[in-house]
Amino acid sequence: MHFDVQQIINGIAVGSIYGAVALALVLIFRSTGIINFAQGEMATFCTYIGWTFIVADRMPYWIGFTVALAFAFLLGVGIERVVIRPVERAPELAVVIVTLGLFTIFNSLSLGVWQSLPKPFPTPFKGGAIHVGNLFISRPHLGVLISSLVVMALIFAFFRFTKVGLAMRASTLNPTAARLMGVNVDRMLMLGWGLAAAVGGAAGIFTANLILLDPNMMGGVLIYAFAAAVLGGLTSPVGAVVGGLLVGVLESLAGTSSFIGSDLKTPVAFVVIVLVLLIRPAGLFGRTRVSRV
Amino acid sequence: MALLEVQELTIRFGGIVALDGVSFTVGEDDLVGLIGPNGAGKTTVFNVISRLYTPDRGSVRFSGHDLLKDRPAGIVRRGVARTFQNLQLFPHMTVMENVLVGTHSIGKSDVFSAALGLPQVVGEEHRLHERAWSILELLNLTGVARLVAGALPYGVQKRVDIARALASRPRLLLLDEPAAGLNPAEVEHLAELILEIRRFSNASVLLVEHHMALVMRICQRVVVLDFGKKIADGTPQEVQRDPAVIAAYLGETAEAH
Known part of the structure; x- marks a missing residue:
């Protein structure tokens, strides 16, 4: 594989989006033990909401962005409360089917309301590429990279430094003990879904900044985000972000190397991931469960 | 009564x-x-x-x-606060964070004002930090405050469990x-500790x-x-x-x- 700094730069920018979606997946997986297959389609739906505000209603970009994320947060909270909580104690497969149902619902909603014609999404990061020596990065890519890193940093700061973030982590690590400390664990689960949906929504908008907005836009992104989350260890938010960046770089390097090419880049990226998991089954940052025998 | x-x-x-x-x-x-x-x-x-x-x-x-x-x-x-026979700490959080979760119930601010980071919330979090720290001092845990709880020796984890319960006032x-x-020396220390906890907190x-x-x-x-x-x-x-x-x-x- 031809080692190319330029491709690594491009890969990191796209990988930051994978990292954000992977982070959303991990937030939900950590607290409820399920993978939310609808994460990408919820994000697409929220991106259309953002598009409606920014393009149709001519709202300033960042206000529309914030409103779309607030909408995504409430959507996540509502979905947890209305759809997920009733099946909380059901077998995991049942919950998986519920999230697959949500996948089709949101996919159809996006298609039904906004039609399938791809729409350009405005980006605040306009202009040509920035050159450093003979390397360059396009402004949209740089903007997306910085914005998604900021969103992820905010999430980490929230969990690290706020009382609610602490209570959410406690609920994930030991729900029974958390309850006895007075933490409303059910409410923390709702919040977790809300945050995950907001992070996903941000990733959706960033994706639309780079490619056109269409109802199936997040399909490919979700696959890479799954890979990133698994590579990072599924339980580790840091792992999800690092996994996302790695997957982005792998994809980019594989796509441009002469003997692999863009048709085969996806399988090659996954082969590398499988190899990593063979050596570290719990993922790069995952914790292996040790139980006393 | x-x-x-x-x-x-x-x-x-x-x-x-x-x-x-x-x-x-x-x-x-x-x-x-x-x-x-x-x-x-x-x-x-x-x-x-x-x-x-x-x-x-x-x-x-x-x-x-x-x-x-x-x-x-x-x-x-x-x-009413309790400790556990088989430790129920939050294993991947630091000792300080464990004790801070223990203060969760005495904070007044709700989730939404806390999420907005309002000034009185910041002041309250500061007070809760001080309370947590004074409990760590009481239980002689300040030296391990920043370490991950699950990795500490068993006897220390038991003290963290007590500290966390005590944090809720x-x-x-x-x-x-x-x-x-616990080993005999630790049991001896525990007896003193329980008596000291009662002086500190007036709890039954x-x-x-x-x-x-x-x-x-x-x-x-x-x-x-x-x-x-x-x-x-x-x-x-x-x-x-x-x-x-x-x-x-x-x-x-x-x-x-």
Whole structure:
């Protein structure tokens, strides 16, 4: 594989989006033990909401962005409360089917309301590429990279430094003990879904900044985000972000190397991931469960 | 009126009667030991008081309030905190963070103002940090405050468990076998610690413990359970002389094991 700094730069920018979606997946997986297959389609739906505000209603970009994320947060909270909580104690497969149902619902909603014609999404990061020596990065890519890193940093700061973030982590690590400390664990689960949906929504908008907005836009992104989350260890938010960046770089390097090419880049990226998991089954940052025998 | 009034508590698991009409009280500023052979129902009593179990019959009143009407998350706001026999720390969080979660119930601000980072919230978090730190000082844990709790030695983790319970400013502290797994020096230290905790917090303590020397030394009163029934209730001296207690511990035929 031809080692190319330029491709690594491009890969990191796209990988930051994978990292954000992977982070959303991990937030939900950590607290409820399920993978939310609808994460990408919820994000697409929220991106259309953002598009409606920014393009149709001519709202300033960042206000529309914030409103779309607030909408995504409430959507996540509502979905947890209305759809997920009733099946909380059901077998995991049942919950998986519920999230697959949500996948089709949101996919159809996006298609039904906004039609399938791809729409350009405005980006605040306009202009040509920035050159450093003979390397360059396009402004949209740089903007997306910085914005998604900021969103992820905010999430980490929230969990690290706020009382609610602490209570959410406690609920994930030991729900029974958390309850006895007075933490409303059910409410923390709702919040977790809300945050995950907001992070996903941000990733959706960033994706639309780079490619056109269409109802199936997040399909490919979700696959890479799954890979990133698994590579990072599924339980580790840091792992999800690092996994996302790695997957982005792998994809980019594989796509441009002469003997692999863009048709085969996806399988090659996954082969590398499988190899990593063979050596570290719990993922790069995952914790292996040790139980006393 | 007693701080904690447990009356006629009965709970069955399948065919097993885990508690059979158990009644006792814990007064204000009391230090009561709850002892009995393995399987006597001591931890079950704790689990009922902290609402992890709902009894089939009986009542639990805490300063006049019916605790059985509360949800598990509500108990700590009434002023009842507990530790666990098998550690239930948040293993991947630091010691300081564990204790901060313990202060969760005494914060006033709700989720949404906290998420917005309003100034009074910042002030409150600052106060909770100070409280957590003073408890870490009391339990001699400041040196490990920034370390991950799950990686610490067992004896230290037990102190973190106590610190976390204490952080909620309890009026009644339920200690579930704090001496289990500790070495003799640590047990000696624990006795001093429990007495110190009472000076610090004015909390009453209900102590489940197998370590008789510890119980007899620090408790003002001792309640003895055997096969889910209360068989004795009195001062350590009275309980030690009680034939029913001696029989329960040694077996009526005094079989050697």
